[in-house]
Amino acid sequence: MAVSLMLHVPLLLYLFFHSSSSSHNSRFSLSVEKPEYVILSQNGVFSAGFYLVGENAYVFSIWFTQTHAVVWTANRDRPINGKRSSLSIDRTGNLVLSDAGQYKVWSTDTTSSLSTQLILNNSGNLVLCEHQSRGSKILWQSFDSPTDTLLPGQQLTRYTKLVSARSETNNSSGFYKLIFDDENVLTLLYDGRDVSSKYWPPPWLVSWEAERSTYDSSRIAVLDPLGRFSSTDMYNFTTSDYGVLIQRRLKLDPDGNIRVYSLHNNQWEVTWQAISDACIVHGLCGADSTCKYDPREGRKCSCLPGYRVKNHSDWSYGCEPMFQLPRGRNESTFIKLPYVELYGYEFFHKKNITYGECERECLKDYECKSFQYSIESKDGLFGCYTKGVMLNGHHSPSFRGATYLRVPKNLSNDGSFHTVEEESAQENGHVCLVKLERVYSKRHVSSFVKFFLWFSVAIGVAEVLLIFIIWCSLIRTKHRSSGNQQGYNFLSPFGFKRFTYSELKQATKGFTEEIGRGSGGIVYKGALVDQRIAAIKKLNNNIVGAKQEEREFLAEVRIIGRLNHMNLIEMWGYCAEGKHRLLVYEYLEKGSLAENLKSNTLDWTKRYNIALGTARCLAYLHEECLEWILHCDIKPHNILLDSNYQPKVADFGLSKLQNRHDQNSQSFSMIRGTRGYMAPEWLFNQKITSKVDVYSYGIVMLEMITGRSPTMMGIQNDEGEETQSRSLVTWVRDKRKKTTSEEGPSSWSWVEQIIDTTIISEYGVEKRKMETLAKVTIECVEEDRDTRPSMSQVVEMLQSHEDDAS
Incomplete structure (x- = not known):
């Protein structure tokens, strides 16, 4: 790829030279033989010029100067020659890209009798304009014809x-x-x-x-x-x-x-x-193939059994059969492909049908290559779909059905199946061979030969076991000191470090400076060897569990370490050594939200931004991650603030990681969370969903608004007398109900009743922000989880206020 050089002022003057006569167009020309000459935007962010795309093949493009990421191309389908090709404005005001000085490859199809100029704006828009007495007029701009x-x-x-x-x-x-x-x-x-x-x-x-x-x-x-x-x-x-x-x-x-x-x-x-699932996209793997997506390994294309890839460098051509499709009903059999769906292009479709009827429908038609037998999502009945073409194949564990591939019976010969190879490829397009399982007929072997073979195998296995036991005894001590090296190798490619226990003990000066604690463990402040200040959490032994849970711990650390969101605390590393389990996070200067609420250091703008940032982070965890993540312990102590009071959600000690396709499973072995912030589902043994985090978020927001603890508390009545203790949610609901019945459906009147007066006296009142936040919060703490909004809906509601305000 050619490296373009920025134009200096004298060269710009040359390129944008205007003739003395206003009735003629400017003489502008850019030669492909000097690709280092580029048109540069005034801010230097964008460059436009000739871009090398192959051997002696150039296109005229716009790209980011710093990274060379192309954003627009004039002739993407017709590259020009590296000799005598140019971009120029002709006398009629037409911007023309010529190939080897012979013919026009691309043009703006514009005309002008006035002086014209080609300018690359700071926005990345390439503009051809003409100069008039009242200013300039745009004749053509690249923003009107985007590429990708x-x-x-x-x-x-x-x-x-x-x-x-x-x-x-x-x-x-x-x-x-x-x-x-x-x-x-x-x-x-x-x-x-x-x-x-x-x-x-x-x-x-x-x-x-x-x-x-x-x-x-x-x-x-x-x-x-x-x-x-x-x-x-x-x-x-x-x-x-x-x-x-x-x-x-x-x-x-x-x-x-x-x-x-x-x-x-x-x-x-x-x-x-x-x-999120790359295999939803049509045509990626071509016809007669399936696409399988794994969050860790990416997309993989595979030919159907008995088919082979057509073009080893381009999967969009799909696969082709290595057999003739049988004509007679008795000449066909079907191979079951579980969890494989072929979307669209059915010959026949019928609901509430048996498997046998569906198979017979396919056998009726010579052109039927397969059929899909699956449960309809709406009514729960089985549906039959026969296929004449097999496109958009998708392998998904969530698909409730299977595809049955029609193949000839004559693949079988004397009870023995020939090996049929299935070609597959990763996203990089490399094709490999994967053998399908087939049943083979067995030759008769005498009893003596069998005995001799088994005896030889037994002796060999015994020797291997003996060598293995001796080898393990020699390295056992080394393994104890080095921890789980396999786990380290598993995690290190993702950019965070495996620390030794002695390193972290030294960093925290023997775990002396405690900065927080919770049900999961104690957090200490420490200085790493590279002078970074870190928050080091030492997990309790009851959280760590037995040795056999170490693999699960490493798997969860790996997933958390891969998360990346501006409102999510950054993890720098971990320690898994013996019985010790520690997590190393970035240290945030302003401490926790709980500390800041207690000291009343947050004005309404900061509180609103904290609410919005926290909601964005939870929406990311619930809906945008490859894994489905519940935090399960949202509270002010687990929301930390950086130097700009931007929130960062922390402490995944009680979080639950699940497969996105298994979100409805009841797989929580214990109640998780903190008293006062826990959703009712935990107490009544109901199905746990992401709405438990929504409820806890709502409680935290109520605490920010009212300045009151979410746990049981004494409330004074209108006469100032202490009444029976109630929860914060109950108290807020009663205030809202009473105020609404007395003063009508005024949103501000009931909000005014619950706001912490110390906040108002210190920072005044921002009615619109408080009303919006209170309205969203009261929806989040509904008893019925189905009536609570999702976190992405919370983000939209809070952002809509910002948009209205702007």
Whole structure:
């Protein structure tokens, strides 16, 4: 890839030279033979010029100067020659890209009799404008013809679309498009060689079920500079680093997924993506194949049994059979593929049907290649789907059914099946061979030969065991001192360190400076060898458990260490040595929310920002992580504040990690949480969901608003007399009910009754923020978990106040 050099002022003057006569166009030309000459935006963020994409193949592109990430290309499907090619403005005011001085590859198709100029704006927009007496007029701009990327402020409209690249190394047009469809809905479309289909939003949902609106025909979508995306079909989201003014780009990637990339420490990080399961995207693995997604290993394509890949360098071509499809009913048999779904393109569909009837329906049709037999999600009845083409194969443990592949019986020969190979590939496109299990007929072996073979094997096994026992005894002492080295190797690739117990003991000066404690353990302040100040949590032995739980501890530490959110405390490392289990976190200067509430150091703006930041973090844990994570102990002591009073959720000692496909399972062996903050589900042995964190969050917010403890307390009546103790939630509900019945449905009147007077006297009143926060909070502490909002809904409600205020 060519490294472009920034233009200095004299060169800019040359490129943007204007003739003395205003009736002629400017003489601008950029040569491919000097790719180091680029057009530079005034702020230096963006560059435009010739970009090398292959051997003697160039395109004219715009890219981020610092990282060379391309955001727009003029001729992505027609690269030009590295000799005598140029970009120039002709005398008619047309910006033309010429190949080898012979023919036009691309142009803006503009005309002007006035002086024209090509400018790269600070927003990354390349603009061709003409100079008039009253100013300048835009003739053409790159923002009106995006390729696969939207920059902040650039609109996607009914007249534009994003088209993915073919692959990570081939920037030509691919098969995936982001468009507004005929119903005004923002849609992801697979437009393949033979078929096309919509896959996002889920095609089996109507627009309102997908929470989209079809009524606004203006069709505009835009990402703002702070990381908020809004669309006229009501599809809105915010990036995980929302609110920070940094470089961002929204890109339709070659795998058919939309992602927002943010630049942190000179590295592009994904701060939002539309699809979490990559295999939902249509056409990734081509026809006659299946796609399987694992959060740790990524996407994997595999041919169906008896099929082989067509193109070893491009999986979109799919697979082809290594047999002739049988014509007669008696010549066919079926191979069961559990948890495999082939979406769309059915010959026949019928509900409430037996397996035998479904199989016979497929056998009736010579072109039927397979059938799917699965439980309908709405009514629980079995449905039959026969397939003439096998597209969009997806292997998912949550799929309640199976696909039955039609193959010829003559694959069997004298009771012995031939080996059929199934070709598979990881995301990098490398193809490997995986043998399917088949049953083989056995040859007759004499009893003497069997005895001799078994005797030889027994002697060999005994020798191996003896050597193994001696080897283990020699290294046992070393293993005791070094801890679980296997766990270290397992964790180290994810960027955090395995400390020894002696290192952490020295860092904390013998665990002397205690800065907090809870049911999970005690937290100490320490200084690491690299001079970083850390918070080191020493877990209680009853939390650690027996030795056999060490693997589970390491697995959970690995998952927590991979989490990344601006409102989530950062873990630097861990210790798993003997009976000792310690976690090493970043140290936050302002301490816990509990300490700050006690000292009354938080004004209303800080409290509102803490509520919003905490909600964003919990929404991330519940809905955006690859694993489903419940914190289970949200309280002021576990919300820490940095030097800017930004909240960071901490203490995962009681958290629960589950598979996203198994969220409804009842797998909690004990009650988790802190008295006063626990949801009613814990006490009544009900199903535990993410709504337990929502309830605890609501209690914390009530504590911030009222200044009162959530546990049982004495409350004074209107005459100042002490009444019976009640919980904070009960007291707030009674105040709301009484005030509403006496003064009507005024939102402020009941809020005024519960606000801590010391906060008002110290910081005054911010009515709109307090009303919004109180309204959201009272919804979070509903007894019925189904009526509580999700954390993402809480974020939307709190953000809507900020948007209205702005």
